[in-house]
Amino acid sequence: MISVADLWIQLDALVPSPLPSERIPLASAQGRILRETILAPEDQPPFDRSAIDGYLVHTDQPAGLVTLEGTIHPGAPAPASAPSPGTAYRILTGSALPPEKAALIMQEDTKATDTGRVHLLQSPSTKHIRRRASQARAGDTLISPGQLLNAGALALLASVGATAPLVSRRARVAHLVTGGELVSPDATPASGQIRDSNSTLIAALLRDSHADLIWQQRVSDSRSATAEALAAALALQPDILLVSGGASVGDHDHTGALLADAGFTIHCDKVASRPGKPFIAASREGCLAFGLPGNPLSHFVCFHLFVRRVLARLAGTEPVALIRAKLAPRSELRPDPRETWWPALLTHDSVTALPWRDSSDLTVLARANALLRVPSTPSASSQVEVLCCS
Ligand SMILES: Nc1nc2c(c(=O)[nH]1)N[C@H]1C(S)=C(S)[C@@H](COP(=O)(O)OP(=O)(O)OC[C@H]3O[C@@H](n4cnc5c(N)ncnc54)[C@H](O)[C@@H]3O)O[C@H]1N2
Ligand code: MOO
Numbered sequence: 001m002i003s004v005a006d007l008w009i010q011l012d013a014l015v016p017s018p019l020p021s022e023r024i025p026l027a028s029a030q031g032r033i034l035r036e037t038i039l040a041p042e043d044q045p046p047f048d049r050s051a052i053d054g055y056l057v058h059t060d061q062p063a064g065l066v067t068l069e070g071t072i073h074p075g076a077p078a079p080a081s082a083p084s085p086g087t088a089y090r091i092l093t094g095s096a097l098p099p100e101k102a103a104l105i106m107q108e109d110t111k112a113t114d115t116g117r118v119h120l121l122q123s124p125s126t127k128h129i130r131r132r133a134s135q136a137r138a139g140d141t142l143i144s145p146g147q148l149l150n151a152g153a154l155a156l157l158a159s160v161g162a163t164a165p166l167v168s169r170r171a172r173v174a175h176l177v178t179g180g181e182l183v184s185p186d187a188t189p190a191s192g193q194i195r196d197s198n199s200t201l202i203a204a205l206l207r208d209s210h211a212d213l214i215w216q217q218r219v220s221d222s223r224s225a226t227a228e229a230l231a232a233a234l235a236l237q238p239d240i241l242l243v244s245g246g247a248s249v250g251d252h253d254h255t256g257a258l259l260a261d262a263g264f265t266i267h268c269d270k271v272a273s274r275p276g277k278p279f280i281a282a283s284r285e286g287c288l289a290f291g292l293p294g295n296p297l298s299h300f301v302c303f304h305l306f307v308r309r310v311l312a313r314l315a316g317t318e319p320v321a322l323i324r325a326k327l328a329p330r331s332e333l334r335p336d337p338r339e340t341w342w343p344a345l346l347t348h349d350s351v352t353a354l355p356w357r358d359s360s361d362l363t364v365l366a367r368a369n370a371l372l373r374v375p376s377t378p379s380a381s382s383q384v385e386v387l388c389c390s
Contacts, residue, residue, distance in 0.1 A: 001270045001271065001272045001277075001338075002268050002270070002271055002272065003271070003272050003339070004271060004272065004273050004305060004339055004341075007268060007271050007281070007306065008305075008306075008309065010267055010268070010281070011281065011306060011309060011310055011313075012309075012313065014267070014281075014283055014288060014310070015288075015310055015313040015314055018033075018035075018168050018313065018314055018315060018316035019168055019169045019170075019171060019239060019314045019315070019316075020168075020169055021035040021036075021166050021167060021168055021169065021316075022166070022167065022168075022169050023164045023165070023166050023167075024164065024165070024167060025163065025164060026154060026157055026158060026162070026163045026164065026165060029149045029154060029157075029165050029167055030149060030150070030151070030154060031148070031149065031150075031208075031210070032148075032149050032165075032167035032168060032170075032210075032315075033146060033147070033148060033149070033167060033168045033210065033315045033316045033317045034143055034144075034145055034146065034147045034148075034149055034153070034165055034166070034167055035145050035166045035167055035168055035316055036145060036165065036166040037141055037143070037144055037145060038141070038142045038143040038156075038157060038160065038162050038165070039139055039140065039141060039142065040136040040137065040138055040139060040140045040141075040142050040160060041138065041160055041161065042138045043132050043133035043136070043137055043138050044133065044134075044135040044136040044137075044142075044159075044160075045130055045131075045132055045133075045134065045135065046132065047078055047096045047097070047132050048078070048096070048097040048098075048099060048102065048129055048130065048131055048132050049094055049095060049096055049097060049129070049130050050091045050092070050093060050094065050095045050097055050104055050128065050129065050130070051093060051128045051129070051130050052091075052093055052104060052106050052107070052128045053091070053092050053093050053106070053107050054091060054104055054105050054106040054107045054108075054109070054110065054128075055068075055088040055089065055090060055091060055104065055105050055107070055110060055118060055120070055124070056072065056082070056083060056088060056089040056090075056091045056095075056097060056098075056102055056103070056104060057082070057083060057085075057087075057088045057103050057104075057105065057120070057124045058082045058083055058084060058085045058101055058102075058103065059082070059101045059102065059103045059124075059126065060085050060101075061085050061086070061088075061103060061120070061124055062120075062123055063120045063121060063122055063123050063124075064119070064120055065113075065117050065118070065119055065120075066086055066087055066088040066117065066118050066120060067086060067087050067088070067116065067117050067118075068087075068088055068089075068090060068116050068117065068118055069083055069087045069088065069089055070089055070090070071089065071090040071091070071092075072089050072090070072091050072092075072095040072096070072097075073092060073095065074092055074093070074094035074095050074096075075094075076095070076096065077096060078096035078097055078098055078099070079097075079098045080098060081098050081100070081101070082098045082100065082101035082102045082103075088118055088120075091104065097129060099132075102126070102129060103124035103125055103126055104124055104125070104126070104128045104129060105120055105122065105123075105124040105125075106128065109121050109122045142156060142160065143156060143157070145316070146316055146317055146318070148317065149165065149167065168210065168314070168315045168316045170210055170211055170212045170315070171210060171211040171212070171239040171240055171311055171314045171315070172211075172212055172214045172236070172237075172238045172239050172240070173206055173211045173212065173213050173214065173238055173239065173240045173241075173242060174213075174214060174215040174216070174233035174234075174236055174238035174240070174241050174242070175199070175202050175203075175213060175215070175216040175217075175241075175242045175243075175244065176216075176217055176219065176226070176229050176230060176233055176241070176242070176243045176244070177196060177198055177199050177216070177217065177218040177219070177244040177245065178218075178219055178220075178221060178226055178243065178244060178245040178246040178252075178254075178255070178294075179196070179218070179220075179221060179244075179245045179246075179294060180220040180221040180222075180252070181193050181194055182194060182195070182196040182218055183195055183196065184196060184218075185197070185200065196218055197296055197362060198244045198245070198292075198294070198296060198299050199216055199218065199244075201296060201299055201300065201303075201365075202216075202242060202244065202299070202303070203216065205300075205303050205304075205307075205308070205390060206311075208390040209307075209308050209311045209312075209390070210311050210312065210314070210315035210317075211240070211311050214236060214238060215232075215233055215236055215238070217229050217232070217233070221246065221252035221254075223254045223258070226246065226254050226255075226258060227254075227258050227261070230243070230258050230259075230262060231262070234262060234287070237286065237287070238287060239286070239287065239288070239314060240287070240288050240289070240290070240307070240310070240311070240314075241287060241288070241289040241290070242289075242290050242292060242307065243255045243259075243280075243289065243290070243291045243292065244292050244294060244299065245292075245293075245294030246291065246294070247269075247278040247279065247280050247291040247292060247293045247294070248278040248293065248294075249278075253278075255280055255291035256269050256280050256282075256291060259280065259282045259289050259291070260282075262284070263284045264282035264283060264284045264287075264289055265282060265283055265284065266280065266281075266282045267281045267282060267283065268280065268281050269291075271306075272337075272338045272339060272376075273301060273302075273305065273338055273339055273340075273341060274336045274338040274339070274340045274341070275293070275295060275297050275298040275301050275341070275358075275359035276293055276298040276301040276302045276305065276341070276359075277293065277298075277338060278291075278293045278298075279291065279292065279293060279298075279302050279306065281306065288310060290302070290306065290307055292307075293359070295358075295359035295360045296359075296360060296361075296362045296365070297343070297356065297358075297359040297360065297361055297362070297364070297365065298359045300343075300365055300368075300389075301341045301371060304341075304371060304387060304389050305341065305371075305387070308320065308390075320387065320388060322373065322385045322386065322387055323385070323386050323388065324383050324384070324385060324386070325346060325350060325351040325383070325384060325386045326349065326350045326351070326382055326383060326384075327350065327351060327353070327372075327382050327383070327384045328350040328351060328352040328353075332353065333353055333372075333374045334374075335374055335375065335376055335377065335378045336374075336376060337376050338376060339373065339374065339375055339376055340373075340374035340376075341371040341372070341373060341374075341387070342354075342356075342371065342372040342373075342374050343356050343364045343365065343367075343368035343370075343371060343372075344368060344369075344370045344371060344372040344386065345367060345368060345369060345370065346369055346370040346386055346388060351370060351372055351384060351386050353372055354367055354368055368389065369388065369389055370386045370387060370388050370389055371386070371387045371389060372384055372385075372386050373385040373386070373387070
C-alpha cells in the first residue's frame with residue numbers, strides 16, 4: 001500500500017503544469033491565482049504628496065509669521081515651485097507638492113490670525129512628505145505569478161489600473177455520488193437509508209479550492225446506472241472527476257473497474273492513511289479521477305490530503321504546507337499501522353486532537369479546522385505536524 005508522502009509525489013507528477021490562464025474583470029478575480037507579473041506602470045506614489053493637513057512653505061522658512069497665498073486641494077496639479085519664503089499655501093492630506101524645496105507644517109503646530117496670516121509655532125520640515133517612488137519605481141515588480149488575489153492584492157491591482165488580470169482558469173469538477181442507501185438531505189430516510197452528506201461536503205470544499213462544481217449527481221449502486229452516470233459526467237470533459245463511495249472491494253464497489261473501462265490508468269487504489277484507505281487515483285488524457293471512500297470523515301481527509309493538493313497545482317499555486325504546532329495537553333492519540341490524520345482544532349498556540357469514533361463520525365467535522373498527522377510509530381514529541389483545513 002502506498003504511503004501518503006509517496007502518493008503526494010505521484011500526484012505532483014500527474015500535474016506537470018497548471019490549467020490555461022484567462023483574463024477576467026478585477027471584480028471577479030478574488031481568490032484566483034495570478035499568472036502574470038504586474039509591473040508598476042509609473043512611480044508609486046506618482047508624485048510627492050502631503051501626508052498631513054497643514055501648510056506648505058519653502059524649505060528655508062523658519063518658525064514665525066507667513067502670508068497665506070491660497071489652497072492646494074487633493075486632486076489639483078502640483079504647483080511648479082514651492083512658495084517663496086514668507087508665504088504659505090494651505091494643503092490637505094493627499095495634496096500634490098512641488099518637486100523641490102517643499103516643507104510642511106501640521107495644522108496643530110500653527111495658529112491662524114485674523115489678517116490672512118499664519119503663525120508657524122515650529123520649524124517646518126520635510127518629514128510629512130510622501131516622496132514620489134518611495135514605494136516602487138516605474139518598472140518594479142509589484143506582484144509575481146502564483147500570488148493569490150486576496151483583498152490587498154486586488155486593491156494593489158486597482159491602484160495601478162490592472163483591471164483585467166491574467167489568472168488561472170478554475171478547474172471544472174464533476175462529482176458522482178454512489179450509494180443505494182442514500183437519500184436527499186431534505187428527504188426522511190426509510191429504515192436502512194441515510195441522508196447524503198458527501199454532496200454537500202464536496203460542494204463546500206470545492207468552493208475554497210480554485211474549482212467550480214459543474215455537475216453533481218447521485219446514483220444507486222447498480223453498475224449500469226453508475227456507468228451511465230460516469231459517461232454523462234465525462235461527456236462534459238471535466239478537469240477532475242470525483243466519485244464518492246464504491247471505492248472499496250464490496251459487491252457494489254464499481255469505481256475502480258468503471259474508471260478502467262472508461263480508459264483511465266489506475267495509479268493507486270489504497271493509501272496508508274487512517275481514515276481514507278480505499279482511495280483511487282486515476283488519469284486519462286486531460287482528466288484526473290479520484291474515487292473517495294464513502295465514509296464522510298474519509299472523504300474529508302482524502303479531499304484535504306490529495307484532491308486539494310491537485311487543485312492547487314492545477315491553479316498554479318503551491319499546495320497548503322504542513323505546519324508544526326504544539327500538541328495541547330490531554331490530547332490522546334491512538335497510533336495505527338496506517339498514518340492517522342486526526343481531526344483537530346488549531347488555535348494560536350496549540351493544536352487539540354478532537355474525539356472521533358470512526359470514519360462515519362460527522363459530529364467532529366463541524367469543529368475541526370485541521371488534521372493532525374499521527375505517525376504509525378508513537379512519538380514522545382509534543383511538536384506535531386498539522387494540515388490546516390477549510
Ligand atoms: N473488505 C473490506 N471492506 C472494507 C475495507 C477494506 O479494506 N476491506 N475498507 C473499509 C474502509 S476503510 C472504508 S472507508 C470503506 C469505504 O468504502 P466505499 O468507498 O466503498 O464506500 P461505501 O461502501 O459506498 O460507503 C461507506 C460508508 O459511507 C457511507 N456513505 C457513502 N456515501 C455517503 C454519502 N454520500 N453521504 C453519507 N454517507 C455516505 C455509506 O453509507 C457507508 O456507511 O470501506 C470499508 N470496507
Ligand atoms: O477510510 Mo476507512 O476510512 O479507514 O473507514
